[in-house]
Amino acid sequence: MELDIMDSKFFNVGLLVVATLIVAKLISVVIMRKSGKRLPPVIKAFPPIIGGLLRFLKGPIIMLKEEYPKLGSVFTLNLVNKNITFLIGPEVSAHFFKASETDLSQQEVYRFNVPTFGPGVVFDVDYTIRQEQFRFFTEALRANKLKSYVDHMVVEAQDYFSKWGDSGEVDLKYELEHLIILTASRCLLGREVRDKLFDDVSALFHDLDNGMLPISVLFPYLPIPAHRRRDRARKKLAEIFSNIIGSRKSSGKCETDMLQCFIDSKYKDGRGTTEGEVTGLLIAALFAGQHTSSITSTWTGAYLLRFKEYLSAVVEEQKTVMKKHGENVDHDVLSEMEVLHRCIKEALRLHPPLIMLLRQSHSDFSVTTLEGKEYDIPKGHIVATSPAFANRLPHIFKDPDSYDPDRFAPGRDEDKAAGQFSYISFGGGRHGCLGEPFAYLQIKAIWSHLLRNFEFDLISPFPEIDWNAMVVGVKGKVMVRYKRRKLVVD
Template identity: 25%
Template sequence: MSSGATGARARTMPARRALPAVVRDTHRALVEAGNWSGGEVVRIGLGVSRPYLVTDPAHVQEVLQDRAATYPRGDDTALWRSVRKLVGDGILAEGEVWAASRRTLAPLFRPTRVEAMVDAMADSIGTAVDALDAVADAGTTVDIGHELSRIVCASIMRLFFADRIPVDDALRIMAAQETVVTAMAPRLLVPFLPWWFPVPGDRRFHAAVQAIDDILLPVLRAALRDPGAGDDVLSTLARARTADGRPLGEKQLRDDLVAMVGVSTETSYVALTWLWPVLAGQPEVADRLYDEIDRVVAGGPVRAEHLPDLVYTRSVLDELLRLYPAGWILPRRAAADDVLGGVRIPKGATVILSPYVTHRMPRWWGETAESFDPDRFAPGRAGADGRHRYAYYPFGAGMHRCLGEHLFTLEAVLIVATLLSRFRFTLADPRVPDPRVATSLRPARAVRLTVRRVSPSTRRPEPARGVR
């Protein structure tokens, strides 16, 4: 609806109900607020902050696509202020700065280009997975989140930097990114605090950003001096030119690479960490997944030709992202007075969209909305139920839809197929963890498990060597 139209005042969930629930369990509180809204645009009373919650897929489309200029990311929201402190300007900015970065980066993540790198990615993943052989032999437990971060690091860092960054430095970048994400949590819990007001985690945040720059900037400067002929992202960007023929500046290159590496690694390993506790509670899903991977891959290395036949694997990952979207909350700031869903939105208001909430609402997904059912995404079924296309948006939507969506999908299938074709896993605690407040949807506790090799002849777990 145009900004000149009139609208009603939003219903407000009172602070006495909303605030204790948000403090106790932020994610659950937002889901409950979404169900309370019935799909209407509502306000959530959080004391001095009363953001608008948008859950109806039609309204999501209006905010993220149809009237995206009216609802920019908003530099003054707690999330985006923190993100900008890390990534500066570039692909996560707005306006012409964002558009210039998008024009530069988009060709690097086209499906055809990413698909051409599948076998190289598979080789990197396979080499990283080899380290689990020793874990299986020892019969010890591991943190699968840590192992996934290491595997994703091997794949993504090579794709972005070829051999310019040693493995140890790449792992240090990953560790610093982890620190950044956890250090931002206090500001997400008190979004109304001004940036100058110190909160726990600020020092760790700034130290982690500096650690990333200490590793990355010398590599970027060397690449700008001598880009080489490689097809990795850094070499390609170092050879790139702006619309007026100038080379990319160091700052733009740094900001875009930090943003894309951060998003690519974070989305992949955080989302995949949820798979193991989910499978532990869904043995029939686990059996179908193992059966498909064993049949298609047959114990060999995963290659590009296997991907079209890993249909159920893709459905499992789609459903995993429905319940556990890495980008679980998307705050926006109204740049002008507007009317959304018949509700007045004043200029300057904070508008919250949450794939995590919309994806779990029975209004859009039926009474089994919070159950794990990969068959929702079976070929021929997805979209056949008349569900609005923005009922599912784990990668965002509109002009800011994630550039790395296709990269994530291929990488995730490769990682899952490689791991499950070679090993079986037993969780130390099979319960699905609660999520914790962070920029991405992370488990509140480590997901620890034991690893057992799969026998090439029987496709059954082998006993751990030396373990009685």
């Protein structure tokens, strides 16, 4: 009897909550209509209240493919108590990329990163401090710094692939993931980690990575095992880097890595970075680059091995570069590899690891579509755009689902023909990816070495997309057969 009464109470409370949400939604719709605003069309979803959430969880790209042809480039999804308005295409996304932080903010939508990155950095500080910390990243990725990083990249690739035999079969995805983390350790985390602590730090980063789950976006502090392992790993990493930073400062040693750049960085008021800030910035840098680079280097290889004409083109480019520079590979030599650059860029167009970019709107703004329709986006909406969808718009890219690196060649320049923000694999505007040059150099350094020293055949089916990952990558293994060779220059 008591259980029946309790069940009845919970049922009544549930009904009250649902009814309150419905009434609140209806009131807001009436108010917005009376205000005369030209609101974007709304995605129809059933059942009420949770239907939008169910469609979103089913897969945002699936939803966009279904709704874009019906609703156009601007539309809203009701997500329980939130509204997400999508801006698809360069004609309507300019405000998304250009708006100031006071108008469209990153902080609210990306605060779920705070437990991973740690306190006092990036999304746990106000915008003025975050801008200064982004300046530290910019300074750590200047051309003179990148040149020293490239030297480390080349050595890591040479050492790693020297352990391969004269022939064999490998999972290319696994091999590239492992090499990327080795390279990142040397360039970003420092010599001490790479030479002495790699296995320990790699295991801790693995726990950090596995603590970033889809549910973490909504409930980053939920007391689940993955989050507890994440928090323990974060604490241990802080201890390791505290010791490294202290040792460097006491010895006066100065290294050529991002760790040293962060140690030497100063805020505008003259204050230096703390050990906690340096650790948090390093973790943020590794998270921003590790997955994206390994995923893109894997897709680059898969497409080259599938389309032999482009494989032949990049091999011929290596011969041309070697004829000019010999065996030397440095920052300037990698910058000359335009054909390889276009092949990487096309793999990124088709498979950007970050499929959704989000902002929180703090003010009303308006957009005009390609067809001339005007829409008012209300304050309070989450505003989104999707590189994975926008990079395949047919009015911008010819045969958008086809792999065609030459679409970026001089004379075609499809990513520029429709104006700014046509190609958004690295975002753009105020919050464009600071690590873009680093990523291209890293992937070029790896594939330059592979193309010069090995012949490959793809022996597994062409890989599928792993939509279930937080950073969308390659599903399953990418098995290749290799044979060692030395590229002959005529």
